[in-house]
Amino acid sequence: MDNLAFLTSPDMSRAKLATNHVIIAECSGLKKISVRKLIDKNKDDLEQFGILSFEMTPLSDSRGQKVKVYQLNRNQAMLVMTWLDNTEPVRAFKMALVKRFDELEKELQARQIARAVEKPQGKTLHQAISEWQHYPRHGKTWHTIFRTLLATVATGQTKKQIFARDTDWRKEKPLLDLITAEEMARYRSLENIALAMILAGSDYEPIKTAITSISQAPMMITA
Template sequence: MLLITWLDNTEPVRAFKLALVKRFDELEKTIQTWIKERAAEKATTRSLTDAVHNWEHTNPHAQSNFRKLLTKCATGLPYTKVQARGDKGVPMVDLLTAEELQKYKRLKALVIPLLDFGEEYNDIKVTLEKYAIKKAGNLPR
């Protein structure tokens, strides 16, 4: 289709169309990455829920607190700022970028064993914040 619209165009128009096609390809790759990361995140959600439920220091707000902490560490933004990206009722993880979702998933994988070992919330928070300032590539897989 690009070839048909390519004919009889000036050089600036051709450059613009080429840049537009490249940008669409980049967006397509980003969306595909996000879809893969979201599917992987859904698979580990039950593990986090179970770990929080079985945690010796659990309370009625523990699940929410850990999700907010993970969001803050993955994005660098408070939970409310991330929540402001979308409408009410949209799951928070659906509002993360592909890169943030990847970091969220890795941080969540770090939290689950810490909960299983019975670590205190503040100790887990310090550990997550330590890894949050590092690049996502340095997080445990």
């Protein structure tokens, strides 16, 4: 059920809910080419609900040959479903697809809210670092150093691995736009610890040790 629909990007600033015509065909017991032709025929109607996106995906049984795979947003997918015969597989898939879109929509909203809540707190940390007695040693890079430290501990991944969640390198995006709502909650808890230690006058190494050690123990999340 989880693969019926998906987020188009791990970057929460531009992620959209979508499914594709291959999923619709396979789950409805139809031929992929038939669903694709149905979309081609009704392209103008579908584009009233947004840009009709597609990817050129390699065929598994051919050498270098690619096929167009349409990506459909929620409204486009529901419109396509109304054009299909109401067979038992189609009816079951309609219900499952609606539920999956609802789940993803809640997940997307949770991650976007978590990101929005974090931003004002980030300004407080930014100000604390700027006024920190150890700040001049490395200049403005301290802000990046702290955010990278907190994000890598919160996710359990390196900075490179976090950025690798998004394969679109055409646009630079903040590191924190690529982490989940659960990871953002851990990030905020770690941020509070770092902020408190900075305000207490601690140097970087003790802060790093304290933050890193938390990754080796269960994280206590506070609201």
